[in-house]
Amino acid sequence: MKKLLLNFSMVIAFVGGILFLHGCYPDNSLTYDQTDISLTGYYDSVDFNKITTYFMPDTVFPLRDDTTDKTPIEGQDLILSQIAKNMQSYGYTRIYPDDNSPEPDVMVTASAIMTTTVSVGWWYPYYPGWGWGWYWWKKSPEQTSYWYPYYPGYYPPGWGWGGVPYYSTYTTGTLMLEMANPEDYRIVDGDTVVPLYWAGGLNGILSGSSNEARVKKGIDQLFIQSPYLNNN
Amino acid sequence: MKKNKIFLTIIFIVTFSISSFAQGGGAWNFTYNMGIPMGDTKDFVSKSSFRGMMIEGRGFVTNNLAVGGAGGWQVFYENLGWVTENVNETTTINGYKRKYINAVPLMATAHYYFFPGNLMPYIGLGLGTYYIDARTYMGIYYIEDEAWHFGLAPELGLSIPFGSSNAAFTANVKYNWAAKTKDTSGQSWIGVGVGFSYVF
Numbered sequence: 001m002k003k004l005l006l007n008f009s010m011v012i013a014f015v016g017g018i019l020f021l022h023g024c025y026p027d028n029s030l031t032y033d034q035t036d037i038s039l040t041g042y043y044d045s046v047d048f049n050k051i052t053t054y055f056m057p058d059t060v061f062p063l064r065d066d067t068t069d070k071t072p073i074e075g076q077d078l079i080l081s082q083i084a085k086n087m088q089s090y091g092y093t094r095i096y097p098d099d100n101s102p103e104p105d106v107m108v109t110a111s112a113i114m115t116t117t118v119s120v121g122w123w124y125p126y127y128p129g130w131g132w133g134w135y136w137w138k139k140s141p142e143q144t145s146y147w148y149p150y151y152p153g154y155y156p157p158g159w160g161w162g163g164v165p166y167y168s169t170y171t172t173g174t175l176m177l178e179m180a181n182p183e184d185y186r187i188v189d190g191d192t193v194v195p196l197y198w199a200g201g202l203n204g205i206l207s208g209s210s211n212e213a214r215v216k217k218g219i220d221q222l223f224i225q226s227p228y229l230n231n232n
Numbered sequence: 233m234k235k236n237k238i239f240l241t242i243i244f245i246v247t248f249s250i251s252s253f254a255q256g257g258g259a260w261n262f263t264y265n266m267g268i269p270m271g272d273t274k275d276f277v278s279k280s281s282f283r284g285m286m287i288e289g290r291g292f293v294t295n296n297l298a299v300g301g302a303g304g305w306q307v308f309y310e311n312l313g314w315v316t317e318n319v320n321e322t323t324t325i326n327g328y329k330r331k332y333i334n335a336v337p338l339m340a341t342a343h344y345y346f347f348p349g350n351l352m353p354y355i356g357l358g359l360g361t362y363y364i365d366a367r368t369y370m371g372i373y374y375i376e377d378e379a380w381h382f383g384l385a386p387e388l389g390l391s392i393p394f395g396s397s398n399a400a401f402t403a404n405v406k407y408n409w410a411a412k413t414k415d416t417s418g419q420s421w422i423g424v425g426v427g428f429s430y431v432f
Binding site for chain 2: 035037038039041042043044203204205221225226
């Protein structure tokens with residue numbers, strides 16, 4: 001009986017040991033910036049050297065459950081100016097609707113999900129649109145006003161986006177940049193859609209203080225890892 | 233069918249070994265384990281593991297032969313830092329990358345002790361399964377390969393009793409071989425264990 005008790009206590013000691021080791025398990029907690037991921041992809045039948053001008057709306061489109069909430073997202077101006085800076089350094093000229101410049105070759109838009117559980121899957125292949133479609137500006141034939149077609153973007157076949165399975169339960173923020181030419185539209189399954197020429201996604205766990213520096217660094221990284229965009 | 237046979241064999245050996253504890257005495261071994269990755273494991277995580285443990289129960293069925301069971305845990309880890317890599321031809325990802333292997337061996341064992349007595353060298357073989365979870369993290373995301381592998385673990389070891397007490401120092405070297413499965417690659421590593429035994 002004594003032996004049995006002793007054996008039993010050994011087993012308890014071992015279980016205790018496991019719990020102790022569990023405490024020594026490699027620390028999986030990261031700093032906020034170490035949760036940042038930059039993902040980019042492009043449509044391989046696009047010749048980026050032929051693209052010289054772009055239009056970018058002055059809004060980062062917020063993707064919220066409450067679609068009537070049009071409050072600009074935090075850091076909107078910083079995000080847009082950082083994108084513009086990178087586009088400029090890669091040799092693209094920004095076109096504004098109110099000057100007499102020619103129409104832009106492509107449109108670049110930014111959108112953001114403020115917080116979401118990752119199971120939404122921004123990394124999922126063919127994520128069905130970001131809800132707002134492609135606002136486009138173009139002068140009407142009479143050259144008097146602007147009109148705005150509204151096509152959803154899509155990832156054309158052969159576009160390498162996604163296909164990576166992931167698992168996570170954190171709450172994160174995502175910034176998405178997309179480049180497309182709404183005049184280069186397709187009809188797919190009865191819907192008018194525009195193929196995305198390039199897309200870049202930033203994703204990370206939002207923190208209270210360091211988001212600005214991370215967004216700047218992240219946007220830079222999206223361009224750094226997309227050297228094919230560089231027209232210089 | 234083959235798997236069933238293996239499973240039944242394991243059950244038989246474990247049951248047999250437990251019942252044999254009552255007959256000729258035995259030993260409990262508790263070891264801290266290090267792991268040196270080999271083969272596909274080394275390709276995945278090149279760094280040695282210093283996080284592992286194992287518990288074994290052995291019952292003597294003859295003066296030299298002991299049978300029993302073993303269970304443990306080994307964690308391999310490597311931090312690759314910030315990396316940029318291609319997911320496919322047109323997709324690129326940048327993130328903070330780490331790799332983990334969590335391996336849990338569960339085995340039926342047989343050991344042969346050459347000179348039961350003061351200095352007890354032995355050879356042994358474990359037969360059973362390895363539960364292995366291999367993960368590649370980018371930031372908070374991970375890709376996971378998880379499977380139960382058929383496994384073998386040949387072993388060389390030594391137990392040195394402390395005087396006339398029930399306790400003994402024990403050390404062993406094991407080659408851990410986990411077969412590849414339909415969806416996951418095989419894993420292998422050399423395990424070095426040091427610890428103590430309680431002999432009864």
